[in-house]
Amino acid sequence: MRLATLRDGSKDGRLVVISPDGLRYAFAPIPTLQDALENWDLALKLLAGVGEFPDELAKTDLCAPLPRAWQWLDGSAYQSHGDLMDAVLGISKPKTDLPLMYQGVSDRFYGPYDNVPFSDESLGIDFEGEFGVVVDAVPMGTTPADAFKHIRLIVQINDWSLRTLAGPEMKTGFGWIQAKPPCGMAPFAVTPDELGDAWRHGRVCLTLNVEWNGKQFGAAQGEPMGYGFHELVAHAARTRDLVAGTVIGSGTVSNANFRDIGSSCIAERRGIEVIDLGQPKTEFMKFGDRVRMYATDENGRAPFGELEQKVTRA
């Protein structure tokens, strides 16, 4: 099942069920995705009863499937990305067998076709292509094995990042505030079964295609996460209950052969340039630039639809 949210003037929008071909929709028998997540077993029954899709989907009517959430926790589960960024930033992390995770702003997720405003090009405007999961209520202390059943939806995320601010903030130990404005989401939130075999051992085993101003930039595979989403959920829930609708991200999708397949963010490409050439040569985004992201399976199908966002001057 694929779900989306239409703009209706309210903060949470109006939940709709998407037709199998992704072209039509029906209003869901539950007003919002947050409502559904707060009573998911019942919601799933009601949503599964939707069999006709009377209306044609217009992509600009869509907001993020979850336009705001009570909690957004983002991991950094792709080792090839983390190692490279640490090397470039000159950061030496202590050895740990725990996932990395920070808490980000969650009162707004931009819609898949929204313009995204920034005050200043000098901030190092960057996209980050990620996968994410949305959970129902997860009790404190839930194990990774039990966390699987709380993963109700899978989403595709663009984690907007301001690189000029990111290194200095990271070095405070307090994590990121200014370096992490709100994220965007691809149009469709999908149930795990919708991904079939591409959802395995808590990983989204799809190719994340990233285009910058119409040119191919990256095509990383989702599978090589160092921790599965079930482990990220359990990590987050160690000392807190997770409220229904909590979104947990993978961090930038990255593969060790990034020189061949490209990257899901500019910072990673610049890091490769620093190592290979002694300095970065790719610049960050400018006002008017566009990024497009869509994850595809072996047959070229894009279960989350596609996200295409433009950088604008605030």
Next chain:
Amino acid sequence: MRLATLRDGSKDGRLVVISPDGLRYAFAPIPTLQDALENWDLALKLLAGVGEFPDELAKTDLCAPLPRAWQWLDGSAYQSHGDLMDAVLGISKPKTDLPLMYQGVSDRFYGPYDNVPFSDESLGIDFEGEFGVVVDAVPMGTTPADAFKHIRLIVQINDWSLRTLAGPEMKTGFGWIQAKPPCGMAPFAVTPDELGDAWRHGRVCLTLNVEWNGKQFGAAQGEPMGYGFHELVAHAARTRDLVAGTVIGSGTVSNANFRDIGSSCIAERRGIEVIDLGQPKTEFMKFGDRVRMYATDENGRAPFGELEQKVTRA
């Protein structure tokens, strides 16, 4: 004006206006504090019209004045606390003229008399006495001078912390997830004018009294913040709009003469012991321990009421 929220079975509770003597209340003509913050100018007029307080307040009926918020950003604005903690944790922060700030869990704030569950005494259970402000909608790029007018309410916070987990998480650069479970709030959120002269240059100039199991533990003054709340608000809003109802905290209230007046958290006292005695001797909280916090003005009046919370086994 002092506002509080009564439990009514809903997630946001029921907003009430408190009588001048703090003993009685009237239902507000607006359902919740979040509703009021989203349209504050109108709300203030409606709330100011409440002149009779028919009902007696029972403290156990109270939840946090804002039982959940879309965003909680906590500073560390007391230099004497930050310097000591860095020295004890062996952390060397880069020089910066920006405030320190992390984003914490905000989908729940414990009520002032709630028991607070933890899984394990070995996690280093600690309280942190803080002040905080609640803003209405703050546009991205708001200056410190303009930020003043967005500070609508002032609150007193207990930022529960798990010290065994805090140092290792800080060293990742990603900030705290497991080390920072939900906070508690004292019962009354107050408008700045309610504090009179004790609200000056963006500081809460009150004494924060902290008692642990009935014994005096700290009595730090709120005034010596390195940054005022208006500066913390502007810092938070540099690259994001702040949603109405965002809560911004001061970090642990601390004064340079902490050996004389005590501390607002156990970690600070342990840090002093490390420096003075070579090792910490004060242990962290145990199941059944209680902490009481109440800020007082020169006349002994406690504008936020008092918070008293017990540590329990999850």
